[in-house]
Structures are given as C-alpha cells and as structure tokens.
Amino acid sequence: MPRGKIELENYVESLSILDAEGNVDSSLEPKLEPQELRKILRAMLLARRYDERMLKLQRQGRIGTYGPALGQEAASLGPAYVLSKNDWLVPSFREPAAMLYRGWPMERLILWWGGNEIGARTPDGVRDTPICVPVASQCLYGAGIAWGCKLRHDGTVAVCFVGDGGTSEGDFHEAMNVAGAFNLPLVCIIQNNQWAISLPRKKQSAATTLAQKAISYGFNGMQVDGNDILAMITAAGEAVDRARRGGGPTIIEAVTYRLGVHTTADDPKKYRTEEEVEQWKCRDPLSRFYKYLKKRGVLDDKARDVMEEEIGAEITAAVENAEKYEPDILEPFHHCFETMPNYLEAQLGEFRAYLDAASGGEGGASGQDNPALYRQVH
Amino acid sequence: MAQLTMAKALNLAMREAMAEDPTVLILGQDVGQDEGVFRITEGLLKEFGPDRVVDFPVAESAIAGVSVGLCMAGFKPIAEMQFSGFGYHAFHQIENHASRFRNRTRGRFTCPMVVRMPYGAGIRAIEHHSESREAIWAHLPGLKVVIPSGPRNARALLRASIFDPDPVMFYEPKACYRAFKEEVPEQPETMEIGKAQVVRAGSDVTIISYGASMRPVLEAADELMEEYQIDAELIDLLSLVPLDTEAITASVKKTGRCVVVHEAPRNCGPAAEIIARIVENALMYLEAPVQRVTGYDLVMPFFNLERAYLPDSTKVITAVKEVVNF
Ligand SMILES: Cc1ncc(C[n+]2csc(CCOP(=O)(O)OP(=O)(O)O)c2C)c(N)n1
Ligand SMILES: [Mg+2]
Numbered sequence: 001m002p003r004g005k006i007e008l009e010n011y012v013e014s015l016s017i018l019d020a021e022g023n024v025d026s027s028l029e030p031k032l033e034p035q036e037l038r039k040i041l042r043a044m045l046l047a048r049r050y051d052e053r054m055l056k057l058q059r060q061g062r063i064g065t066y067g068p069a070l071g072q073e074a075a076s077l078g079p080a081y082v083l084s085k086n087d088w089l090v091p092s093f094r095e096p097a098a099m100l101y102r103g104w105p106m107e108r109l110i111l112w113w114g115g116n117e118i119g120a121r122t123p124d125g126v127r128d129t130p131i132c133v134p135v136a137s138q139c140l141y142g143a144g145i146a147w148g149c150k151l152r153h154d155g156t157v158a159v160c161f162v163g164d165g166g167t168s169e170g171d172f173h174e175a176m177n178v179a180g181a182f183n184l185p186l187v188c189i190i191q192n193n194q195w196a197i198s199l200p201r202k203k204q205s206a207a208t209t210l211a212q213k214a215i216s217y218g219f220n221g222m223q224v225d226g227n228d229i230l231a232m233i234t235a236a237g238e239a240v241d242r243a244r245r246g247g248g249p250t251i252i253e254a255v256t257y258r259l260g261v262h263t264t265a266d267d268p269k270k271y272r273t274e275e276e277v278e279q280w281k282c283r284d285p286l287s288r289f290y291k292y293l294k295k296r297g298v299l300d301d302k303a304r305d306v307m308e309e310e311i312g313a314e315i316t317a318a319v320e321n322a323e324k325y326e327p328d329i330l331e332p333f334h335h336c337f338e339t340m341p342n343y344l345e346a347q348l349g350e351f352r353a354y355l356d357a358a359s360g361g362e363g364g365a366s367g368q369d370n371p372a373l374y375r376q377v378h
Numbered sequence: 379m380a381q382l383t384m385a386k387a388l389n390l391a392m393r394e395a396m397a398e399d400p401t402v403l404i405l406g407q408d409v410g411q412d413e414g415v416f417r418i419t420e421g422l423l424k425e426f427g428p429d430r431v432v433d434f435p436v437a438e439s440a441i442a443g444v445s446v447g448l449c450m451a452g453f454k455p456i457a458e459m460q461f462s463g464f465g466y467h468a469f470h471q472i473e474n475h476a477s478r479f480r481n482r483t484r485g486r487f488t489c490p491m492v493v494r495m496p497y498g499a500g501i502r503a504i505e506h507h508s509e510s511r512e513a514i515w516a517h518l519p520g521l522k523v524v525i526p527s528g529p530r531n532a533r534a535l536l537r538a539s540i541f542d543p544d545p546v547m548f549y550e551p552k553a554c555y556r557a558f559k560e561e562v563p564e565q566p567e568t569m570e571i572g573k574a575q576v577v578r579a580g581s582d583v584t585i586i587s588y589g590a591s592m593r594p595v596l597e598a599a600d601e602l603m604e605e606y607q608i609d610a611e612l613i614d615l616l617s618l619v620p621l622d623t624e625a626i627t628a629s630v631k632k633t634g635r636c637v638v639v640h641e642a643p644r645n646c647g648p649a650a651e652i653i654a655r656i657v658e659n660a661l662m663y664l665e666a667p668v669q670r671v672t673g674y675d676l677v678m679p680f681f682n683l684e685r686a687y688l689p690d691s692t693k694v695i696t697a698v699k700e701v702v703n704f
Contacts, residue, residue, distance in 0.1 A: 088451075120482040129450065130483060134474045140440055141475060144447015151429055151453070158447075171470070174440035181435055335481040336520055338488070338543040341572060341620040 010215045015235050016225035020283045022291025030234050034298045040081060040229060041293060041304075044073040044286050046311050047097030050106060051260070053315050054113060058264045062323070063114040069094040071227070071259030074285035075191050077101055078232025079159045079252070082240050088149070089128040090142035090160035092135075094191055094258075098161070102128050106318035107325075116327055117335075136166035139175035139188065146179065146186035146249075157185040157243040159236070165196025167210050176251065180217035185243035187236065188251045191226065193258035194280075198271040211253035219249050226254025227285040230292075257283070329355065382562045385555040387529035388418050388494075391536035392456060394566045396426050399454065402540060403430040405441050406458025406494075415460055416496060416555055438467035442493065446475045449489045456540060459495035462549065463506040468493065469514075476545040477520030489545045492536070497525075498590045498641050499688055500553030502681040509678050510589075510642040515547040516618040516651070522571055523618040525549040527592040529560040531616060534569040542571060551590035572620035576629065580611035583698050584629040586652055587639040588615040591689050595639050598694035606695075608702055618648055626652060627659040634665035635701045639689050644672040666704030669697040 017028045032040070051068040058066040069076065072094055080089055080098035089095075089102050096109060103126045112119025112131055120130035129145075132138035142160030149156040166172050167190055179186045190210045194201045207213065214221030224235045232254060239250035257280035261268055268277075293299045333340060333348045340348070382390065396402045403426075408415055410423040410433040423431040434441050438459055445455035459465040476489045499508035516523045524539055524546055526532035532550070539546035577592070578599060587595045592614050602608040611629050615622065630636050636656060638649035649670040656668060671689045679687050 117482050117484055121484040121486050124486075129487070134470065137443065137471060137474055140443025140471060141447035141450065143440070144444035144449075145451050146447070147444060148448050148451020148453055152451070171439055171443060174435075174437040175443070177435060177437065178440050178444060331484070332481065335484055337480070337522075343620055343623065 008215055010218060010220050012209060012211045012215065012221040012223060014223045015231045016228055017230040017234065018228045018288055018292055020288055022288050022295055024230065024292055028230075028234065030230055030237075032233075034296075037293055037296070037298045040077065040233075041289060041299065042307055042311070043077050043081075043101045044097060044229065044289065045307060046100055046314070047073045047077065048286055049308075049311050049315055050096055050100065050109075053319065054110070055260070055264065057110070057319065063110065065263050065265050066113050067093055067263040068260040069096055071280065071284065072191055072193055072256050073097045074229035074232050074289070075189070075226035075254035075256045076161065078229055078254075079161075079187065079189050079236035079240075081233055082237040083157075083159060086127065086154070086156050087240070088142075088145045088156065088158040090138050090145060090158055091128065091131060092138055092161045092163060092166065092191070093131050093133060094163065094193070095161050099128060102126055104128070106315065107322040110318060110322035111325055114322060116325065117331075118325065118327070136162050136169035136172040136175075138162070139166070140171050142188070143175045143178050143184055143186055146184040147182065149185050150182070155244050157187065157240055159187045159189060159240065161189045161191060163196060164190060164192040164194065164201050164204055164210060165199060166190075167213065168204055176213065176217045176249070179249040180219050183246070183248040185246075186249045187239040187243055188249065189236070190251060190253045191256060192253050193256050195258055195262070195272065197262045197266060200272075209253055211251055214251035217249075219251070221251040221253065223253045223255060226256030227283050227288065229285060229289050256285070259284075379561045379563055381559040382529045382533075383556045383559050384526070384529045384532045384550070385416060385418055387533035387560075387562050388536055388550065389420055389422070390562065391533040391540070392419065392422060393425065395537060395540045396422065396430060399541075401453045402456065403432065403448070403453055404456045404458065405432045405434050405445060407434055407436055407441075407460045409433060409458050414458065416552065418494075418550075418555075419458070438464055439471050442468035442471035442476065445491045445493075446471060446479065446489055449491050450479075450487045454540060455491045457491060457493045459493060461507050462495040462497040462511060463509050465493070465495050472515075472521070472545070472547075473518050477518050480544065481520060488543060490541075490543050492539045492542075492546045492548050494536075494548045494550060496552035496555070497549045498551050498553055499678060499681070499684045500590060502684070505680060508681065508684060510640070510673060512547075512549050512618055513642055513647050516648065520545070521619060522546045523549065524571055524616065525551065525589040525618065526616065527551065527554065527589055527614050528558070530562050530567070531569060531575070531614075533562055534567045535571065535616060537566060538568045538571050541568075546571070549589065553590045554593070557593070569616070572617050572622060574616055574622035574625040575614045576611060576625065577614045578610070578612040580609040580633065582609045582633060583635040583637065583702055584611045584613060584626075584633045585637050585639060585694065585698065586613045586615065586626060588618070588648075589641070591639045591641050594689055594691045595694055598691035598698065601691060602695060602698055606699065608698060610698060621651065621655065623655045623659065626655060630656050630660045631663045634663050635704075636664075636668045637671060637694065637697045637701055638668065639671045639694055641673050641688055643675045644670060645675045647672055666701045669701050671697045
C-alpha cells in the first residue's frame, strides 16, 4: 500500500454565536421566544446567586467545603435546557445551573454540600443522577443509562458532564469508546474550565482541542464557546436530536472558565494570575447574555431587578428549609441493603446502645460527657 | 434431574433467569459469539440475541460502570469479568458506585447487578489468572460476596444473586467448572444468600471452608475418619457477605475445635474474620486454638509450583490433627 493521508469520516466543528459584547451572529441565532429567553436568564442568574450564597454559607460554617461553578452557568444550563423531562442528565459536580433547571429543589443541593445523603437523592419525577465526586466515573454510568435508553427504543437520551481534567481519566475513555462502539444516545459535555485544580488545560493533554477526542471514538465533536448560552443551546440541541434519532453520541467541549476557587479549600493564587481571571471576567456568560437581551428589548434593568429580588427570596427560603432538615442518625444502617442482614442488625444494636449511653439514656452518662453527640441524638 | 458440571449449571441459571425476566442481560468480553472463554454463556447469544448477550470491548471498568447505569435505567445486568485477576480495573466503579448508590440516594437508585468472575488456581493458567482475592470485595460495605462450591449450589446461588436487589460479587471457582458433575433439579432452584450449609455433620472438629477448597476439605474429612477416626463437621460457607455467623457458632460450640481453610492469602483473609466471630461468640467453648490452612502471604506462583501452594488434604489433615490433639 502506498503512503498517503487517511481521510477520517468524523470531524470537529467550532461554534460561537454571541460575542462578549452581546452582539449576535444573526445567521446562527436560535429562534427563542422572549419568555424563553427570560427563563434562560433567570436560570443562569439563579445558579450564580446560589453559588455566591453557598460561598457565604461555607464561610459561616453552615455547609462544608463548597465547589462553586461561577462562570460556568451557560455551559451547564444549555444542555439541560434542550432535554425533555424523560431524558437523563448525568452531572459531575459543577452543574448546579443544570440541576436546578431540571427540577432539583435547591435545598437538596444545599443539603448535599451540608453533608447529608438526602442531597444525593434524586427527587421523584426527576431522572437525573446526583452530584458525582469521583472524576469522570459518571461518564460510565451515563453510558449505561444511554444504553438503557437505546434498549427501550423510547427516544430518550442521556447527557453526561465531565471536566477538562476528567478527560484524562480511563473512565472517560472507556465511556466514550463504548458510546461510539454501540452507537449510544449519549451526549458528553466537557466543561473545559481551563483548570483541574492547579493543572492547566495545556498540561492535561497535548490535544489541540478536547472535542477532537470524539474522532478517535468514531463520532463528531464540537468545540463551543461555553460562555455563550445561545451556542451551547444550539450545539446541545443538535447533538441531542441526533442521538434521539439513532445518530449516536457527540462530544461537546464547552470552552469556559472557572472564575472562582476550585473549592473553598483551594487558593488559586498559588497557580494562576489575577490577569488571567480578569480577562475571562470580560467574557462572563451572564453579562453577555444580558446585554443581548437588552439589545433585543426582552428585558430591562427594572425587570432584572425584580428577577434578582425573587431569586434572593427563593434562595433564602431554600437555605431556611435546608437548615430545618434533621438527619436520622440511624438511617445509614437502613440503606446499605434492601433488607438489613443480621450482622448489621447486631451493629445497629451496638450503635443504639452507644447512643443511649452517650445521651444519658438507660444507665448512661449525661449529655455533658459528649455534648456534640448529645445534640445529634436529641 | 440431570447430571451437570458447574459450567453447565451456571449456564442453566442464566438461561432460566433471562427467559423469565426480560430485564436480565449479560455483558462481558467474548460472552456472545465465543460463548465465554470458559463457555459459561454457551448458547445464550443464540437464544436471547445481541441486545441481551453483549460482546463488550476489553474494558472492565466500563463493564461495571455501564452495568451501574443499566441498573438505574431498570435492567438487571450480569457483568462478567473474564478472570478475577482483571476485575481490579472494575474496582473503582464497584466501590464508588455499585456498592453505594442505594445508600447515597436513600434508595432512589439501586444496583441489582451481579459481577461474575472465575477465581483461583488449579488449572495451570498463565500469570495473573490464578488469584483468590475475595477478601478485597468482602471488605466493601454494600456488596454481597457469594462463592459456590458445586454445580447444584452454583445454579441456585447464581439465580438468587441475579434476582437479589443489591450488587453481588459472584466468585466462581474455575477449578470446579468441569471437575465433577452433580444432580441438578429440573425446576429452577434458589438458595438464600448468607446461609452456610453443614455438608457433613460431625462431632470432633469443625472445618470451615468455601469454593474450590471444599474439595480438599471433603477428601481430608474422609481420610480423617478412615485413618484417624476423627469425625469432622464440614461447613460450606457459600457466601462471605453475609457470613453465616450462626452456623459457624453453632458448630464450633458443638465440636469445640475448628480449622478454617481457604486458598486466599492469610493476612486479613476471610479466615481472620471467621475466627474473630468464633472468638466473639464461642470463645468459652474452644478446646484448642483455631487453625488456618490458607494460601501463603505471597504472590501466587506460576503454575508449575501452584499445586504445592494450594490448601490440600494433607495440609488440612495436619491442621486438624493438631487441633484435635491439642
Ligand atoms: C478520580 C478522582 N481523582 C481525583 C479527585 C480529586 N479531584 C477533585 S476535582 C479534581 C480536578 C478535576 O478537574 P476537572 O475535571 O477539570 O473538573 P473541574 O474541577 O475543573 O470542574 C480532582 C483532581 C477526584 N474527585 N476523583
Ligand atoms: Mg477543569
């Protein structure tokens, strides 16, 4: 065989619709009614204000470590916006905008970060999987869910999220490979926020784009301006439609930026410059979209102020509800297996005896011995 | 009733479950067209088609992780790891997801899946194909660990595992796949997971084992009776999680002496847990320290040496005599 260049069937495209000043490329502009546009803005704003409040709650010691998604609202909302109720959303941990939009009560997310499993319990009627901590591992059950969609022939699809760092994990590779090999209705959104804690995107992979990884798995990729909600909606919408029609998977690389800390346990000053952050602030997905809406006459400052007020009240109510939650200290024993085996019954007995003693119950000491535990039991 | 090998009995259990329940499916390497490298899935592709018997890419983490996703979508996957020595790739998905989805979602998502894998030595296989690492899985909360020892209990336990609402690690002693046949009933049969069997009643000493090691234990028991008039009671655990503490305790209280036998290495091995339970529940009944006959705390030797490194009847007899003559 002579030497030659192999032409590959698959390709990567790029897409951007709205520039940083809110100017739109009208040839690409999706047709969205004003009420839809307002809904989208509200969802992004809600996620932004939620993050900001969570950071405050963390500082006040009212939740645990928090990982905000500041600046990534468009990248996660766009794909959620194009899904229907029966589709599946498989988040990582930087998709509050998507999860809130899909119907997760905010208090549940607050409870997750506040250290309660109930925050990982997908609400009834919502099909999403909960926040996933082990990087990229969600891509595999996302592929499994997509497989289930395919076996049921019901036209449903799954969208999974992963970070730029996550693309280096074996699970990402295995999931994309399987998605391609079995032509699964899976859309994978890579939230390329330029950083994986302290590792910059350039050191994560020598690939020019992360979207191009799709080619090696036998499908198409798209590198999208992830701070452009119109581009995200367009790209995800097309990919989801294709998957629904049996056209197989797509990788969408959403080029975005983590404006905040990795988590509240992290100090980004150790590895990145203020200038870099400032540059990206100019490309903020929210202000850009808001400018566009103002230009289109969909919304004005007054209407936005009203929206802000509603959102503030909604968040306050969610925090109040979350803080009313009382975890059942014995519950972990009841959810290990469907039926509690003998050995856990015995350990539960041991634990109860300990709690009784610690809380000044039968033959036990008074709460003064262990005030923290006393509070938990009572 | 039919005389079946364990290989055929496992195959039968899967065929029965798949015929009954359309959500049961099989994922694994070479399980379809090739019918499995040990032919455990023989005929299943033909009978149930490629949507339900899936020839999977060589990716164990994906086999496990995709199975977790299929569970959420309402299926009951049987995931096959070609050899337990390669199941480690799947460890992360099993530990971080399969074992904990029920708990972390407070029951909204569960993982009614089975991960089958052949384990153990004795078939002169190449490197990495002969380990017994069941203790690793037994350590993980949220998983059951089931290990059959013969055709009949293999079929019944695999059925129980497939229909169990929680994830089950199903360790198949590959040395037993075709070593012997047993009567297996016509009708589907099931067994409760977590119940040990007293396979032979005795009065002098309790020998506790499971899986492939039951063969040398049975041989040893015969010889102990014939040569030394030692009447051993044999317990086949059949499951490490849940571990049948009641059966163990009742037997040791009766005999006062005990030897635990397994192929897995000794340190933190199943015997350690079994003996701890004996100490907790029957210490005052013991007439002698409990002995362990196990693999050494070594990497399994290549197959030219493997025989000597496995528990055999000689090792069991030596240990039993020590315990009885203490
Ligand atoms: C498997 C795994 N390894 C390591 C970690 C610790 N960790 C949490 S987030 C993170 C970086 C992830 O980077 P990326 O995928 O880009 O997501 P981002 O945090 O930027 O959203 C690491 C290393 C983890 N959670 N899971
Ligand atoms: Mg990142």
